[in-house]
Amino acid sequence: MATVTEAEAPPLAPETDPKPPRKRGRLVPYWLLLPGLLWLVIFFALPMIYQASTSVQTGSLEEGYKVTWHFATYWDSLTEYWPQFLRSVSYAAAATVLCLLLGYPLAYLIAFRAGRWRNLIMILVIAPFFTSFLIRTLAWKTILADSGPVVGALNTLHVLDVTTWLGWTAGDRVLATPLAVVCGLTYNFLPFMILPLYTSLERIDGRLHEAAGDLYARPWTTFRKVTFPLSMPGVVSGTLLTFIPAAGDYVNAELLGSTDTRMIGNVIQTQFLRILDYPTAAALSFILMAAILLMVTVYIRRSGTEDLV
Amino acid sequence: MEQYEPERLSPVQLAAMRRSLRSGRASLTRRSLLRASAGGALAVGGLGALTGCGIPAAGRTQGGTSAQDHSATEKTLSFSNWTEYIDLDDSGKHHPTLETFRKRTGISVKYTEDINDNNEFFAKIKPQLAAGQDTGRDLIVLTDWLAARVIRLGWVQKLDPSNLPHAYTNLSPQFRNPDWDPGRAYSYPWQGIPTIVAFNKKALDGIEVKSVSDLLDNPKLKGRVSFLSEMRDTMGMTLLDMGKDPAKFTDDDYDAAIARLQKAVDKGQIRRFTGNDYTSDLTKGDIAACVAWAGDIVQLKNDSPDVDFVIPDSGYMTSTDNLLVPNKARHKTNAERLIDFYYEPEQAAELAAYINYATPVEGVKPYLAKIDQDAANNPLIVPDKAMQARSHSFRALSQKEETAYEEKFAKLTGA
Structure with a gap:
């Protein structure tokens, strides 16, 4: 902005008549912001206001809905559906931890060991995104089919006895159980974990590893004291990108789950589309948003990293 | 042809009357004043916007509201249906029955497969219909419970029996008198399920x-x-x-x-x-x-x-997907002609041969046998008298x- 002002104003008397050019120069950033701001207002702010309003309305489809500031809807829906909230958070947390355990070694491999295979492996990570979310989820129905090889092997190894005892599976099947839903969530959100992890790992200077070696750090110590702390931004943004959408997901629970695995997303969908109880659906959405915001804030504060990626 | 004439006012009509008394012209000033002042007070707190967006009452006039019918001048018709729910030729581009309809009547049908789910489609058309606007569709297909709801809400138009001679004669008896649309004043089944x-x-x-x-x-x-x-x-x-x-x-x-x-x-x-x-x-x-x-x-x-x-042995359920003309549709007569066209047994047979659901049209069997003998003998596609006797339907719900x-x-x- 300053350069514009200087270029257009006479250099000898910058104070005499700076108004028109400076005004124009001042407005430029706002004009540039306009499309983004409009987008934000139309697709975020307005729907949020509309939702907030819906959540405190009462009425019915035939008599119309009116804002009556009925805040009890929030409390009612929370007391009614807290098991589904709890389930969403625990499934999403489990999927996030699994994604981290699976994704970290892979991102590490791609960043430091893959050499000329790096691009190929990256493509393989992203490749599933070329098919639809729905198809990818449905594929798990075939992978985990009751008479399929995976479930057969797990049965032979008596793994399912253990998971059934833990309440993750039911008898000798995996489909329509919590385990299947967590598997689906993990698979669908894994790339969101790997990509930020990779970016932050890839940025680590290899000489730091050498330096750690020079100071007699063993590989494990190097990882614990150098690599992992430096990759924290990737870990934090990866977990956020996995946890937040997983907590609100309903497709996996719908297709791979059963009656006792329904998540809060399913409840919102049912309330909004089937029961036509718009206030409850809106209130549930807000509670979910608030809960996620709270958890994320606490998490970011405790993780102690300044930048995300 | 007899049409259903309610002798008493239905609860919906009574509610509509009460509403019009309460929110009629006389009460308007005080209410709007109150609302405006309440809104003004809340705007200070930044919450004023919230009161503005209530959802208006859905129920409108019983019998639906019609727009001017442009059927005579505009030989088109916009028909929204479920995916893969009509006959298709081998090229995968043309619907032979719709072609026949165009050749015979000169009405070209804009056929859209934009219904995937009753609940989702309802959410999609609700804003326009609740506000009394044209949805851009002249004919839609809804499952019976949703058809019952839109009739109850007064969002669809009463059909003109004089345009529906085949439909009246050939509609299978088991579908004639659903409790949500007795005598089929508003709807005709597309298929039975x-x-x-x-x-x-x-x-x-x-x-x-x-x-x-x-x-x-x-x-x-x-x-x-x-x-x-x-x-x-x-x-x-x-x-x-x-x-x-x-x-x-x-x-x-x-x-x-x-x-x-x-x-x-x-x-x-x-x-x-x-x-x-x-x-x-x-x-x-x-x-x-x-x-x-x-x-x-x-x-x-x-x-x-x-x-x-x-x-x-206890029987089975049959629901129906129903053709309806939404309020403010521009081509109501064209839509009625299309409904009637599909109630000619020959056309219904073409359709039944392709989509495998139960046909609601009587007299389809000989025509269907010419196309597909197996389908004609399948009681799930052409229900015989014994099958029809065991068929049940769910009652209308308030x-x-x-x-x-x-x-x-x-x-x-x-x-």
Whole structure:
């Protein structure tokens, strides 16, 4: 902005008549912001206001809905559906931890060991995104089919006895159980974990590893004291990108789950589309948003990293 | 032709009258003043916007509101239907019956497959219809319970019987008098959708399945049984199995049926409540037996010899998908002509041969036999008298009942 002002104003008397050019120069950033701001207002702010309003309305489809500031809807829906909230958070947390355990070694491999295979492996990570979310989820129905090889092997190894005892599976099947839903969530959100992890790992200077070696750090110590702390931004943004959408997901629970695995997303969908109880659906959405915001804030504060990626 | 003429005012009409008294011209100033001042006060707190966005009352005039009918001048018609729900030629681009219709009447049909789910489609057209605006569609296809709801809300137009001679004569008797549209004043069925019990012979391995009770009680089928997530189909089949009539059950009957299903859920007998996605589970054998839609089973049977079906002795449910003309449609007469066209047995046969659902048109059999002998003899496509006698339909629900029943059913299915 300053350069514009200087270029257009006479250099000898910058104070005499700076108004028109400076005004124009001042407005430029706002004009540039306009499309983004409009987008934000139309697709975020307005729907949020509309939702907030819906959540405190009462009425019915035939008599119309009116804002009556009925805040009890929030409390009612929370007391009614807290098991589904709890389930969403625990499934999403489990999927996030699994994604981290699976994704970290892979991102590490791609960043430091893959050499000329790096691009190929990256493509393989992203490749599933070329098919639809729905198809990818449905594929798990075939992978985990009751008479399929995976479930057969797990049965032979008596793994399912253990998971059934833990309440993750039911008898000798995996489909329509919590385990299947967590598997689906993990698979669908894994790339969101790997990509930020990779970016932050890839940025680590290899000489730091050498330096750690020079100071007699063993590989494990190097990882614990150098690599992992430096990759924290990737870990934090990866977990956020996995946890937040997983907590609100309903497709996996719908297709791979059963009656006792329904998540809060399913409840919102049912309330909004089937029961036509718009206030409850809106209130549930807000509670979910608030809960996620709270958890994320606490998490970011405790993780102690300044930048995300 | 006789049309349904209500002798008394329905609850909806009474409610509409009360509303018009309360919110009529006389009361307008005080109310709007109050609202404005309340809004002004709240705007200070930044919450003023919230009061502005209530959802207007949905109920409008009984009988629907019509726009000016442009049928005479504009030879077009916009028809919204479900995906893969009409005949298609080998090139995959043309619908032969619609071509015939165009050749005969000069009306070209803008055919859109934009309905995937009743609830979603309702959410899509609700804003326009609630605001009394044109949806841009002249003809839509909705499943009976939703058709009942839009008729109840006054969002669709009464059809003109003089444009529907074939429809009146050829409509199958079992569909003539649904309690939500007696005498078919507003709607005509596009197809009937029987709900039956299906099974995979290989997965059953000799276990006999003949009724819904077998699905719910046979411990050998534990975790290998599924029911439909469509409330009326699952509950209807269960009510029939318990000896109740889905056309006139009570709240207690409904609760008893829910309790019976809940017991099976708690035992782990029922694996899932499904939409159309049960078909792959059934062919794979992950599901050994289930409550299923006949149209799916007719198709599955062609591809997989293990899949078969049974009609329980207690009977089966038939729902319908119905043609309706929404309010403010620009081409109502054209739409009525298309409805009537599909009630000619010859055209209905073309359709039945392609889409495998139950045809609501009488006299289709000889025409269908010329195209596809197997289909003509399939009682799921052309129900004979004995089949029709065992068919039941779910009674119309008031809005209160609908909400309560859907809520109970949602609890049963997990949320």
